[in-house]
Amino acid sequence: MALGKIENKGTPGIPDVGMMKITDKGAYPFAEMGYSSSLVKNEPCISISYPESLNQTLPTLRLGSIAEVKNEYGFIRSTCKMEPGDSGGPLFDYYGRVIGLHSAIDVSEEMNFEIPVDLYRRYWTALNSERLYTAFPEKKDSVKTDPLSLLLQKESKQKALHPDFVVTGIKNSCFAIKSVIKGQNQKINACLLNIKTPSGAQKQFLLSKNTMVGEEVQCDINGTTVPVKLIAKDEENDLVLFALERQINGGIDLNIADTDTVKINMGKLLYSVDPAGKVIRSVLGSTQFNLPKINSQPYLGAMVVYNSSPVLFSLIKADSPAEKAGIKVGDELISINGKLIKKASEFAPEILKYWAGDEVTFEWTNASGKMNKTFKLDGRGQSVFNHPAEKFEGGKSERRDGFNAIFTHDAAIKANACGSPVFDWEGSFYGINIARFSRTTTIVVQKKTIIEFVLKTIQ
Known part of the structure; x- marks a missing residue:
């Protein structure tokens, strides 16, 4: 049942606040309310959201921090990325308390605005009336002091809350691949894999995103351009495998006999590496799931x-x-x-x-x-929407669905920077960034799928 709503039409940039009541009797799970007044800048925060674009039954997880405790319009600004379908979802502090509700975004991925939970505390009595308020109600409730306020102030200064994770570096794990697609120069990243074949021979391969690799393929290795040889393609998983003309020191050791693959657990801290060695931190945001072929359907006309x-x-x-x-x-x-x-x-x-x-x-x-007649099918192309969620840097990958057994994380991997490896903080290889799905989500083809592809190829 709809209860009160605060919507100031004269200042549409001010947070709009509304409440509903569950009328069916029952024992429902709930989240504790926190206090937005006790937030500290750079304090970690957590978001769970149900973006309609992924069409999943479970929410995705995102990790960020408080960028502004209160901006000029009265919103909390966080770095937990949002997109359409997230509005009304919760933002949690690191104690699991609701500190805000998702409200709006701007073009920058750092611009995510949350309605402070203290507005609900302050106007709780007023919002329990079935009434539309065109300004903040005169009736105010007392907002008590957060019992964890002093602890939050103390913990915010502790390094344990902002750990500088020591990345287990894997030398030369990612390289840039150059090719030509429809007459245009194209760059994409690739993982360097070290494989021990069933016969005991050691082989080295480059693994990348198939639809972003065309003709005249070359690899940029430490400033030197090296030709590569196509070995195999896996269209279903958008993977392509190349052999190098010469051996390179480093790379990811992939044991194709390994049946003890990594566990896909939401909340696991991950990182990706680009060819320059830059580390991009993220959090594993989903369970394993399948993503049907929708945007990637071929076009016949x-x-x-x-x-x-x-x-x-x-x-x-x-x-x-x-x-x-x-x-x-x-x-x-x-x-x-x-x-x-x-x-x-x-x-x-x-x-x-x-x-x-x-x-x-x-x-x-x-x-x-x-x-x-023999001819080629076209792609459906990208839909164009005039919404901030569609204007993030690098945009969506053209091939971003039609995958099985994938997972998501919240790293902002650009569409032309996919193909890079994903690790956990202990250095375990988790898979390859295969597509930027949306503003909030990058998709990973996991290690198990890669092993199956490589094993099938070398056999």
């Missing part, structure tokens, strides 16, 4: 008549791969890559087996007779 058998084309979009291939409305589809398509319900599932850039052969008939 054709539709078929519902329930038709034989299958007839009903719509061909201008300048689409289908139109360029010569397919027209009313034409009868026979097969895709040799697979007979006998009824309309078989058409979409068959197309979804492919990826953007895949080459397909269509066979169809029209008034002129039987036609046969």
Whole structure:
């Protein structure tokens, strides 16, 4: 049931506050309210959120700090990144108490604004009335002193609350790869892996993001450009494996016989490394899950008549791969890559087996007779929205879904800096940054999947 709401239309930048009441009887879990008045700048804070874009049943976890205890508009500003779908979610202090509610963001990933929990304490009585307030109510409740206030002040000065983790360095774990995609120069990162084959031989590979590697591939190794040789691709996991012409000192030792893979536990502290050796800290934000192919669906630009058998084309979009291939409305589809398509319900599932850039052969008939054409499917491209959540530096990865057995973390890895390795603070290899999914989320293909790919390749 909706209760009171404070919404000052004259000053829309001021936090808007509202309350609801659960009317069904029952024992519900709850979080303790903290005190926003006792916050300290740089104090660690934790966020859990249900971003609708990931469509998961469990929230993702993010770690940050208090950047401003109270800004000019009355908001807390934190570095726990937010995106659409998070609004109304909780911001916790490091004691697990709610200190604010997610409200708004700006373009910078450091600009995340929270409604202070003390506003609810101050106007608790007023908000229990079913009323819309156009200004802060005159009736105020007493906001007591936080019983942990002195402790928070003391702990904020202790190094234990701001630990300088000693990163277990792995020399030469990440390199930059250069290639050409559609006539444009492209850079992406890659992990250097040291593999012991079943025969006992030692081999060295570069592992990277397949859709960000094109032709004329070269690796930048300590300022020297070294050609590399393509070994294998894994389209399902967007992985590509290369061999180097010469051995390099360092790299990640990957035991392909290792069945004791790392555990994907939310809250685990992680770090990524770029080619310059820069460390990017993060927190493991999810359990393992599958991410369906939605944004990464291939684009044909054709539709078929519902329930038709034989299958007839009903719509061909201008300048689409289908139109360029010569397919027209009313034409009868026979097969895709040799697979007979006998009824309309078989058409979409068959197309979804492919990826953007895949080459397909269509066979169809029209008034002129039987036609046969091989062509490439396009990508669907990025949707453009005028929202701060879509304007973060580097943007989203073009291929960012259609993965199985992945996990997320909150590192701000740029789309063109994926391919870099992910470790925990003990130096255990966790996987490869495969895609920047959104403002808050980078996706990791985990170690187990990489081992399976490498093992299949060298066997």
